[in-house]
Amino acid sequence: MRHDVLPDGKGxxxxxxxxxxxxxxxxxxxWHTYLDQRMPPHLIAAFTHALALDEPVQRRHYDVPHSHLVTQERGPRGEQLALAHEARxxxxxxxxxxxxxxxLAAQKPPVPSTTAAVPARSR
Known part of the structure; x- marks a missing residue:
């Protein structure tokens, strides 16, 4: 990851x-990607967080580039995948x-008190 400023200094x-x-x-x-100042900061944070995860990425057998550098492990299947998806x-x-x-709680105005002042009764 690298953070750069545009040559004109405006971005x-x-x-x-x-x-x-x-x-x-x-x-x-x-692979490479560019994320400019128009990208919402929370999406940049989510991208960098996902990039830093050490969890294995699920891929099909022939979708792995440079397979000589990758250790293939058999991942979860069928019922296990469905249960993990439901949990997420x-x-x-x-x-x-x-x-x-x-x-919604932050938007609601405070509720007025229901205990109105009752005039005292005289005997």
Missing amino acids: HFWKAEATLPTGLGGHERI LKTVRATARKTRRSA
């Missing part, structure tokens, strides 16, 4: 790339409900 961007050494002192770029959905839904409730 900035992030550049992320993955490379492999060529053996001749150079590098072969596998449950977590996301609970978080969304909590966020929605918090936002």
Whole structure:
């Protein structure tokens, strides 16, 4: 990851790339991306967080570039994948409900007191 400022100084961007050494002192770029100042900061943060995760990436057998550098492990299948997906959905839904409730609570005006002053009765 690299953060650069445009030559005119009126903007900035992030550049992320993955490379492999060529053996001749150079590098072969596998992929790259540019994220400029128009990209919402929370998306840049999510991208960099996902990039830093050490969890294995699920891929099909022939979708792995430079397979000689990758150790293939058999991942979860069928029922395990479905259960993991349901668990992720449950977590996301609970978080969304909590966020929605918090936002609604912040928007509501305070409720007036229901105990109005009652005039004292004389005997």
